[in-house]
Amino acid sequence: MLGGALRGETKMPKNAFYAQSGGVSAVINTSACGLIETARRHRRHIGKVYAGRDGIIGALTEDLIDTSAESRQAIAALRHTPGGAFGSCRYKLKGLEENRAQYERLIEVCRAHDIGYFFYNGGGDSMDTANKVSKIGRTLGYPLTCIGVPKTVDNDLPVTDNSPGFGSVAKYIAVSIREAGLDVLSMARTSTKIFVLEVMGRHAGWIAASAGLAGSKPGEPPHIILFPEIPFDEAAFLARVKETVGRYGYCVIAVSEGVRDPEGRFLSDMGTRDAFGHAQLGGVGQVVAEMIKRAHGYKFHWALADYLQRSARHIASRVDVEQAYAVGKAAVELAVAGETAVMPIIVRTSNSPYRWRIGSAKLDKVANQEKKMPRSYITKDGFGITAACRRYLEPLIQGEDYPPYRDGLPKYVQLANKAVKKKLATTFAI
């Protein structure tokens, strides 16, 4: 068995496959950095690290990147470079029964390139894929060490206390709300009274909740947060906006893209039409802002952070960066220790002072589950975060981890991404 062979005996090292999956983040490359740097320190076990070009597609099409061709400095710079350095993809493998050929192809490519380790850096779907690859490998007589590496800005992975990628988005959103809040406060008497920031989070309100960190005293923005977990109550919302403007002169709102009305329809679906009258998704911030304008007449501004929030490496959380690196490093350490079908997790051991360590969880425990905000983290009125939520979130945005700058701009690395020579005669259609 491969696991046993890895426990320090004479077997030759195997190569490793690493892929980034799904929406990227400010620190997914930090995990890649931790993984590759650690693999380079375990040459007795791990040969080369091959990255999938554009994620798992790279494995299926035998389009592999030889990370050993990158200098130590280039790999080190991944630590502070946002986006996905090897390319990612939105491509969910089907079930084993539906498309066994995909899995067989993965094994074929691994076998051809002497790959013994399969590292998959992504969210819940990706953990499910890694788990299936682990099973099919055994079935096909080519056992792979399969390790998931957690990544999701949505913070919706279960078991782990939090997910790398989230802390930096949370920090970006909290900082942005604090800054924009000061702007609106300045202008409110004669101009803008309402500011709405639309944030990511289709199903879980973690990112919206992080806006709540911006204010700690009564009256400080954001005054209202709209969560996907709470059905939107238009009357209560409009009343709260009016009360807030009456009391403080302005109202700052953070709204999750996934907010739904009591019938379960996305609010973003209710509003704008394009020039041809087609309903458009997206723009719930605008929907909400215009609802206020119609009801109360207040002048508004709204912002849509979109990709800016998840790529904002310039304001990354130091805790997030450290954890992202740590899960990449731990993935390799688990692998060389003979573990498989597991994912490193972040275990919180203390809130104040904040302390954490790396643990691990079985992939079948983390796959395909979404961790939503507990109701106890949302205030009774549904418009804010509780003290318990603040205790959970606050440690995750601690510390700054500024990238180096050149000519006034962050100096991000772009890898050469040298292709590994193909060995298979067959191709595979995506």
Next chain:
Amino acid sequence: MLGGALRGETKMPKNAFYAQSGGVSAVINTSACGLIETARRHRRHIGKVYAGRDGIIGALTEDLIDTSAESRQAIAALRHTPGGAFGSCRYKLKGLEENRAQYERLIEVCRAHDIGYFFYNGGGDSMDTANKVSKIGRTLGYPLTCIGVPKTVDNDLPVTDNSPGFGSVAKYIAVSIREAGLDVLSMARTSTKIFVLEVMGRHAGWIAASAGLAGSKPGEPPHIILFPEIPFDEAAFLARVKETVGRYGYCVIAVSEGVRDPEGRFLSDMGTRDAFGHAQLGGVGQVVAEMIKRAHGYKFHWALADYLQRSARHIASRVDVEQAYAVGKAAVELAVAGETAVMPIIVRTSNSPYRWRIGSAKLDKVANQEKKMPRSYITKDGFGITAACRRYLEPLIQGEDYPPYRDGLPKYVQLANKAVKKKLATTFAI
């Protein structure tokens, strides 16, 4: 004459009035900091600095803030605090003939509070107001030393090489485009191919141009910039998008909110309708993104930075911060030197290495004029910036000037803003 009296003779010091005007910025408080700190070092000339609460409205309503009640530390913290610490307003004084009462009221308030200096921190309109106040003061036998302090994120003030506030927006936009560009590049193969960032700039394309700093090599984002100075050519634009996606796999676009079609209509006016079918302004980013989707079918994301761009003190340009402080300081120095009806300006003395000094300009030379992008700063095809533009812009985003942090968030100051006791029996309706 007041000017003469200030040149070091025995006359008692006069108080100063300071107001923030129009849209605020990441560094307008930095100018306030420079002004107040410098005034505190000239006690022989300047007594207390009174700030207008919510800008000029504070002067008209005799709602003055006593900045002398603020500690040295609080004033120092203005240097790194975005927004307008005393409140700003969008309130343009009418012409002298149309509403002489407004100007007379200003003089009445100044006289009541022994104010001899009038500092007005804003854009072109504000410089016009400061100039008029200077004239009316003389006419009414109450000569005021009137100094403009330049501020505009739009960078559209004439005579000065650039305007405080702009450099930090430029840095924010360039950093954001670079970061989001890496994100889109990662995802482009199977998902988002088009990313559109809408930026401020109703009439002048300086902010849009700053996006161009993000890329220096061919193929680096942004691939297309849309300027208000260039009439929008839909066919040429769509062809360029297709060509870009064909060549690089994705296309990143920065679009100014002020882009117009060849007939002069705002592009933002052409697109979305609300649920009642009303045309909506704003959202030119979405208009452009959907135009691409209809023509080519590419999946898109778009972002609207809105107030985030002009309040992003966390990523302010150090050059901008230094210049914002310098114009506040110079305003006081000009005043105590006996100058009036002038504005400190930034004079560029060298591009490489970048060197600048403070000069001054007569208010009537800077009032009510908009400095647009010269055609020579925009590439022939209208979609990018030239080397000359880059030479102009690049120095303005140099250096970082991070605010202090506490609990993971920037530690911005909120002043007590203690009111000065009213002395007038009369009120004034705004």
